[in-house]
Amino acid sequence: MEKVVIVMPAWNEVENIKSMVEVLTQDEFPKIGADMQLLIVDNHSTDGTAEAAEDASKKYNNVHIIQQKNSGLGWAYVSGMQYAIDELKADAILEMDADFQHPPRFVKPMVEAYLSGAEYVIGSRYIEGGSVPKEWAASRKAISFFGNLFIRTVLLNFKIHDLTTGFRLSKVRGVLDKIELVKLRDLDKFAYKVDLLYQSLKNSKKTVEVPLEFASRTKDKSKFNWKEMVATFKLAIILGIKDKQRFIKFGVVGFTGFLVNYLGLEFLKRMGLTTYWAVIVQPLVVNGATTLFGDTSLIRLAGLLFALFLVVVPYNYIVYNLFIWRTWKIPKFFKRD
Ligand SMILES: Nc1nc2c(ncn2[C@@H]2O[C@H](COP(=O)(O)OP(=O)(O)O)[C@@H](O)[C@H]2O)c(=O)[nH]1
Ligand SMILES: [Mg+2]
Structure with a gap:
């Protein structure tokens, strides 16, 4: 059976992590025809996230937790991916946030796309069936949409409709294992996602988009901001030119x-x-x-x-x-x- 590891960075998400573990292990995993594992990557949270994840990993043998060494979202994913590949022997890795913005019900269609032959699966808000939260202000919708369009243009990729989503599944052999993860650009920022996407798209022989209804954050505020956005655009331009x-x-x-x-x-x-x-x-x-x-x-x-x-x-x-x-x-x- 294919082993799919969900790499989930969590920083001060204690309540979200508790319910996420239950929803995934109890409701979602049993519906999926793959060996599903959850790997939580904590960054020394101060609200008990690590303890909650630790408890969950004792209760369920398909739940794991590690601490990341360097700070930044990119490093959380890189540490998680390396652990998933080396220690958990993952066949595929799904990137997923802990804050329910990637609703757990979308894990199944992502994994199914992989099981039917896709090497890179993109959870897409900008195809039929996908969406951004209705509650988002028009300006936020516009920024997400135009930002995405901007990156599509500088990377000259009009085949994929959502290049900035954080919900993606990659096959390990041939896609992730060909990428020098620690050398990805901007690992301390959200922008690293553009580099990871850019390289994964190159390696993947079959990429598909699966609709994602992106939800709004349930608790607290996002750590994404203007500075992160500018860094993301900058990296997209650099990659467009580098190619x-x-x-x-x-x-x-x-x-x-x-x-x-x-x-x-x-x-x-x-x-x-x-x-x-x-x-x-x-x-x-x-x-x-x-x-x-x-x-x-x-x-x-x-x-x-x-x-x-x-x-x-x-x-x-x-x-x-x-x-x-x-x-x-x-x-x-x-x-x-
Ligand atoms: N381990 C770790 N997790 C992080 C870090 N920054 C953000 N996260 C987690 O990454 C996910 C996405 O962060 P969020 O602030 O919601 O960003 P947004 O959804 O892109 O606005 C959430 O699950 C956060 O808890 C970090 O530096 N380290
Ligand atoms: Mg979020």
Whole structure:
């Protein structure tokens, strides 16, 4: 039987951990056709998380706990993954948060996708059946959506719809064991997730997205903040550039895009037309966004970026499909391929 280890970082999550252990071991694991194990990675919590996990590991032999050495979310995952591979002999590893934002009922479809041949499974909020919390403020939804779109664009990956989710399952052989985990970038920040994703996507022969209904946090506040977000975007850009082949393509696509825009502009000028399509799209989208979500500077900025994406993303997508991948597909940003 395939052994799937859930690596679950927990920092001051005592109440969440107690109920999570029960829900997983009692309700979810028995429904899944794999040897399911839970590995909690604590970071010297001060609220008794470690003790609760310790108790659980005595009660259930498929629950384990370790302490991470270095601080930071990335290190929690790396320590957990190494332990899961070396000590628990995992065949696959599922990354999952302890705070119920990844509802336990979604473990089963993730594992099933793996059991039916996927090497990398992404819990996706941006495909049919997936969602972000309804309670989220419009600005938060916009940041998540546009941030994700931004990373898709700089990494030139339009096949995957959710590149920033923290709910992912990877096969060990061929995917995780080919990655030097301790050398992942930004392990002290949330941004490391982009590097892990980037490398896993390269190694995986079959990647699938499974819908995830992302829940809001039940207790306390998230540790994610603006600083983490900027670091995440920065790393995405660095990886996009580091990947020279993609970078060259990006440059070629960008340059021809520039030429088309420039020639188009000149053409329209000569025809006696002063307006230009990109100039029409932007104000329309920004007005639409402020009417829908409220007129704040954040929304205006998001609207502006979105307008840019409305032009850039379809253009890149079409050029890529026609000339680079040479497989014509109609963009389906919100659907599974
Ligand atoms: N072990 C460990 N866990 C962490 C650390 N930072 C966050 N976590 C856990 O990682 C998960 C995600 O953190 P959270 O603050 O909810 O981030 P968000 O869901 O991305 O906003 C939760 O289960 C946290 O308890 C850390 O430095 N070490
Ligand atoms: Mg969370």
